[in-house]
Amino acid sequence: MNWKRRARRGITLLGHAVGYDSLERPDGKHVRRLWFDPPDSVAIVARSGDELVLIEEYRPRLGERVLSCPAGRRDPRESYERAAKRELREETGYEAEHVELLETYYPTAGMRKRRAVVFADDLTPGAQRLEPDEFIEVRTVPVEDALDVVRSGTTCGWSLPPLLLAEEAGLL
Structure with missing residues (x-):
């Protein structure tokens, strides 16, 4: 199954990157997925x-x-x-x-x-x-x-x- 990343959007909030990816699912539908990048x-x-x-x-x-x-x-x-x-x-x-x-x-x-x-x-x-x-x-x-x-x-x-x-x- 292949997912395609179409775009990434993010901001820095309180020192952490937060945003979403626009993805194309294997069935052709477009979805957004939230992500959060705190420190390890x-x-x-x-x-x-x-x-x-x-x-x-x-x-x-x-x-x-x-x-x-x-x-x-x-x-x-x-x-x-x-x-x-x-x-x-x-x-x-x-x-x-x-x-x-x-x-x-x-x-x-x-x-x-x-x-x-x-x-x-x-x-x-x-x-x-x-x-x-x-x-x-x-x-x-x-x-x-x-x-x-x-x-x-x-x-x-x-x-x-x-x-x-x-x-x-x-x-x-």
């Missing part, structure tokens, strides 16, 4: 011995607190591994001696961004370095309970997919 991001599955380091944060769009893996944006010239170390340190205070890229994927088809899942271990605790608009509580849970604990509340793309990938890799 990283979710960190951080293991400290028999504990997993998670964060609890109020998510305004969901209207509730969510327990998830530490996560954040990747700067354009930064590797996913370096971004994971930085975000882990900022959000939790933990320094990771070892990080390993597990996967990169598109979290949704409507966003042209990639999300990486990075496993971190050999952790040393320290002080959080939160941005002024971040209000994050650090929580640790036993590794063997992590999936159940996360699934007992509201889950999001920062929690369940990273943990499942780490479990599949034999890291949980």
Whole structure:
């Protein structure tokens, strides 16, 4: 099946490209498809011995607190591994001696961004370095309970997919 891109229109809104593509479907009909280009991001599955380091944060769009893996944006010239170390340190205070890229994927088809899942271990605790608009509580849970604990509340793309990938890799 061949789709043909006829035109692309976009604007920059709050530093992110947003727009739509005009496409011709294989059946000859013309459609528009919305897209959004936020920065790439990283979710960190951080293991400290028999504990997993998670964060609890109020998510305004969901209207509730969510327990998830530490996560954040990747700067354009930064590797996913370096971004994971930085975000882990900022959000939790933990320094990771070892990080390993597990996967990169598109979290949704409507966003042209990639999300990486990075496993971190050999952790040393320290002080959080939160941005002024971040209000994050650090929580640790036993590794063997992590999936159940996360699934007992509201889950999001920062929690369940990273943990499942780490479990599949034999890291949980």
